Amino acid sequence: MIEGLGRWFDTRLHLAKFARRALNHVFPDHWSFMLGEIALYCFVVLIITGAYMALFFDGSSKQVIYHGSYRALDGVSVSAALQSTIHFSFDIPAGLLIRQMHHWAALIFIGAIVCHLARLFFTATYRRPRELNWMIGLTLLLLALANGYFGYSIVGDLLSGAGLRIGYAILLSVPIIGPGLAFLFFGGVVPTDATLPRLYALHIFVVPALISILLAAHLTIIWRQKHTNYPGPQRTNKSIVGSRVWPSYAAKSTGLFFLVFAAIAALGGLVQIDPIWIYGPYDPAAILPGAQPDWYLGWVEGAMRLFPGVNLHFGRYLVPEVFFPGMLLPLLVFAVLYAYPFVERFLSLDDKPHHVLLLPWQQPFNTAFGCAASMFLLVLFFAGGDDVIAVATGRSVVAIRTILRILVFVAPFVTGVIVYALCLWKQRRHSFTPLPEFSEEPAVMPAGQVQRQELR
């Protein structure tokens, strides 16, 4: 039957050659190549759960009186968005499971992208010819971050209400164009009824469409350029070593898809996330101490807490304090990431194509820089919960903040120095020959490993 079907399509599309090449495509086997796949599969889960939820969601902030099976909110005035979300969670079969899976999938989606990005960075995958896909990947990360924020903002609960106001304040703070930008985006001074439908359209249509298009480009380019190889025997710039897609790799990857699905289902079923019915509707009189954004925005939140109150005045013009940590810092972080392949090439004068990866210790400066930057973001992430840390340790928020303000500069520096030293130590131990991939011969590996190969 499958043969018949194959012939039917081939008669119409001339597919045989393409299909053979696809089935024979060579994939290198290394666990770290799964990180991107996990992100991809999370996106699939997001699309499935999100599409189902969209059939029930009412993205409007007009006030209605809640009546439903969640007794504690019965008779309370809430937004239509919140009403429909609580209705979906409690009165649609498996609704809560699907909603929690959607939120968990979003957290893991971005987590997997960040791990994938770190893997690419610390193995110098971004070098020629992969700069293009590096930049597409970064854009995908940006879109994922934005859509995560839109997603938890449209629900209309207390937490998302605070998030919306902070997002508005950040956009408003941009010099010169800030007010116009904030109005264009949020539809007026927040809170306004214009905001939620707009974010909803972005969340379920515009951004997912952009992600899908870029994802297609991302995968096509990977297909075209083929994967990189970790250094090892027979891995050179002119060859790729791995196993063929059909059948074992395909079976393994499909298995991974189901395992990702299973992990998200387990989290969605067993671990509560974003209990909006406990937060209740947004109400300016209510306060929510210890509130944090989703994890992937924690570093921005932390920067906003650590950054001192510095307003810049230019005559009658003002650059408010939130601009620097809320807008300038994220822009800088992404600017550095986008520019990295080009700066690295400029500094190293290395413009050759590379298909064999460097291990972290083979490129001490890059690794040290990457670790220092990660440590910087990690300290900011913890600063995003400084009030929670203060409660947990029994110290004052002021004390915790002072410590973190020092750490945010000291910790990255110390990390960078230690990592650099470790890389050099490891290099000396392995008498590393730099850049083995340029030889026509198979790459020269550290002595110990080559010997082990021969013994086998």
Added chain:
Amino acid sequence: MNEGHKTVPSGLKNEGFGTLLVVIALIASFAAGVGCLFLYWTGGGNMRLGGTLALFFGCLGFALVVWSHQLMEYREVVEPREPLPSPQPERESSEQTFVAGAAEIQRRSLLKWMLAGGGALMAAMFISLMRALGRSPEASLSETFWKRGQRLMTIDGKPLTLASLQPGTSVIVFPENSIGAERAQTVLIRVQQQLIDLPRSRANWAPSGYVAYSRVCTHAGCSVGIFEPETNLLLCPCHQSTFDVLRAATPTGGPADRPLPQLPLYADPDGTLRAGGHFSDQPGPGFWGM
């Protein structure tokens, strides 16, 4: 080394055990799937639904991975990479094709410019559509709400008088015509009158120890929700900025740099509290041209 590919000899794999594992996993997956569907149709709870769904997919995934690892031959292949740049002749020939076509367009320069004009118009139309998305910000951003003479009302619509609060307590108030308007929300606090230390120009803004400030944080726009009577500080729960209630809500800690706008107050002879004018500044987060 070997000649191109490396296979894991099937003797190393335990095919019988592998097959058994796959079969068990598939049966477990099937059972969990049936259980999940049953729970769905009978109104099962979130945990059971999630648990069975996870088991269904987990066992299925496990079976596939074991199948791939234990029952399929692993063959490592070395394949040459085709160079990415196209061969020189191919490149040149496509360049020539493009240049030849472009030359034809080039010859009709009037048409070319008209086409470009059409493209520009299309872009202008697209950008024009953005106009409807945002009103001009100026007017609504510089609103300062309150007018002189407006009474201070609670969210339930009760007017406040000099007798409403004890020192060390606070309440959220709104202008009498716009109760519940978020950006007009104001916190009314009564403190010991002799402690108040306002600038001279605001000396008569605090009758009988009553002071009123905008409740929208000047940092990122959260509600400055917490009043600590022991320290006379207003605290924003979002980023922990603190404002000194006794000294015109000057920021004393945290990231905020601008004081909360103050609302001048006066009391009628009968004690009713009224606004003495609008906020001393625009409430909420800062912006260019504030």
